[in-house]
Amino acid sequence: MNNCRAIDRRDFLKFTGLSSAGLIFGMHLGAQEESADRLAPDLFVSLEPDGTIHIVAHRSEMGTGIRSVLPMVVADELGARWEDVRIVQATGDAKYGSQNTDGSRSIWRFYDRMLLAGATAGQMLSQAAAARWGVGPETCQRRDSQVIHEPSKRRIAFKELIAEAAALPVPNAENLVYKDPKERQYIGKGGALVDFKDIVHGKAVFGADIRLPDMLFAVIDRSPVHGGTARQFDATAAMAVPGVQSVETIAPFKGVHAFQALGGVAILATHSHAAIQGRNQLQTQWNASPHDDYDSEAYRSALLETASEGGKVVRQKGDYAKAIERLKKHEASYYVPHLLHEPMEPPVATADYRDGQCLIWAPTQNPQAAQSTVAAALGIPPEKVIVRVTLLGGGFGRKSKPDYVAEAAILSKQAGRPVQVLWTREDDIRHDYFHSVAAVRVEAGVDDDGYPQAWRMCTVFPSISSTFAEKVTHASAGEMSMGFNDLPFDIPHLLCENGEALAHVRIGWLRSVANIQHAFAIHSFIDELAMAAGIDPVTYLNRVLGPDRVLDLKAEGADYQNYGGPYATYPVDTARLKAVLNTAAKSADWGQPTPKGVGHGIAVHRSFLSYIAIALRVRVTDGKVQVEQADVAIDCGLAVHPDRVQSQMEGSVVFGLSLAMMGGVTMSRGQVNESNFHDAPVARMADANMPIRVTILPSQAPPGGVGEPGVPPFAPALCNAIAAATGKRIRSLPIADHDLSQA
């Protein structure tokens, strides 16, 4: 019966296009188990007789507030009092639609679906109350967990209506009446996040906080070079560490690594510290790997050379080659190293395998991928794997790759006991899914006024696709669509190319992904052109962005992915780019004269369906760079929870500052040279003590992403500010590698 209802709704959605996400990702719209004493007309919401309202959070909480904010959308449409709501964290299950909390898409993909959940239950409650009172349901309102009939001043609590509402047929989606935006209590306003109190009292449950009877802790020795396998090991000293129970080997991954366990030698112990100490005593010899010669310096030279040669054309208009002949040419190459995720909580997972079933507790961004990865690793059907999601101590993309979950499952099966796999910080840094090292070369021909009429750029980096397929040489369409083939500048002759690069480590997506290198190169280069022309960068950018228009990328041969969003709903709109640019400039008092050693820099970038400009005021003293003020303007369409939009912008500024100032790891002989926060640092309080002013542009456009798009414009804005302050142009990150003391 539930299936029938699901099909009805899907057909409806197909015709109306109300929620294409639900169709694409196979969302099951069926009701929960029906029961006489509760109202559960939708997968995501149920009302209990005691007044508790359960709302399912199917996305993972890693700091954006999503575990509260999506349920708040349900609560708003339902008319629930937020204090009556209890959040139920979903296990990994295809019935929820995609749970991959990644790509800054939780809100825009599920906003409509959450409204539908709230409206479905809410309408049944309104109908039940209206029937009691003999009034039309459309004359009733819902708020504070009550149905209210204003004309007769009557009101009744939801919990009094549960039995009558549950007896009603579940309304079809096409018959739902949604609230007027003016009635909104939480959407666009915000509300309390459910985890704050537990967090400040140390009671929030993260991955390593799971404790099971008889559980062992495991720490794993993995090959220091990607693809290396253990030849032999000596565990004598490891076994002598008090508390160490056993040593287990994990078979190396087969074929392409994807999300598989890397393989290695595990020390299992009764306590965490014993497992760490044991692993440190383990002597493992590794076989040769095809990546033994990987060296960052040599690879950097090769990337830069490839970038200067050009490659596969990914967008083209006009005739660059012809146009450049008659124009004054500028050129520059930019470089971004491998970057790390470094979440404060390193990867960790707990598994309890018994009788052909596996129960998992993990801080994972993607419980469904964890489920399928564990099932494949253990050779059991996915439905025999239950993945419970803890809070994530940071994710940034690292925890959407469940290799560490597979490790726990494999070890639990081998040891015959529950096992918690702990990664030390050293493990996290050495065995990350690194952000691609990248080189981008840009050339432009400018007219007599100094504005570009021809633009050519070539990006080269090992693709994330190399994590999923053999012999990948070019970037994916998705990567090309991240700030590269959607260049929004109004330039008649354009050529965008992608050169070949092979991966020698695991490559993965990091907060804002390929936008990092593309935004850095493009928004630095445009600033270089403005400086060369002697024109104020904001004036220059307004002109280069051109008339208000929506880009027709398809016409110029771009296979534009648009972050999975429908282009008709979310086109690239230059008016919105200029609006955030000018808002950030105004907020920063742009154009005011600055003292010696102080400069302003700005960059504007669209990614993840949102538009963001960052203006920075920077002081350079004795070679030391200090950001004195950051002004951020964001147009993310409807800002569902403005405070969490603001907090993500603040966080993005600090994240951007870390990667620009001090980010990156280097490889020698195939191995990562860095190991912990002393040599792979991230921003601390004193590095990021500047005020951050965030302006959210009011908008009723459909919501866009928020978690990632604040990151890309930061690095170019910072380097532009340094250039303004010192005259020195930085074209490779991190900035810490450059000596600015003579600048």
Added chain:
Amino acid sequence: MALGSWKENTTRKIMAKLTIDGVEVETQERDLPLLWFLRDHLQKTGTRYGCGRGLCGACTVLVDGQAVRSCQLPVAALEGRQITTIEGLGANEEHPLQKAWQDHKVPQCGYCQGGQILSAVSLLAAKPHPTDEELDAVMAGNICRCGTYPRIRKAIQSVAGGEK
């Protein structure tokens, strides 16, 4: 299993006595870093691992009111000392900083925040009205990868008096 039991039986050590969140605790685990004693022996998991080398501050606790990194301190070194964890800080009455952290909506992922709060408690105990430089210097020991620094700052300043 047998090997493990034998080792435990022959490793007889003098008990260490320490007071954690007001409760006196005795243990033979003299060499164990306090972090792991709290997490694995007392199940006080609010104190967190972040680096194991005293670099990040996620494992911060108070020892006689002063912030220290528990991953670097063997249990034996804490004999007779008063240790306060994030669970113990507001056990009876919520500490003003814990309240300020919520009022200013500081946390994002929340993993580092227990350590941040305890460092701030220690800072304000020593300097009730810290300058910006003093605040930076003390709080520099606690990394927040989510970048909640601006709000941590405001929360501390609100308790110190004179929100900026």
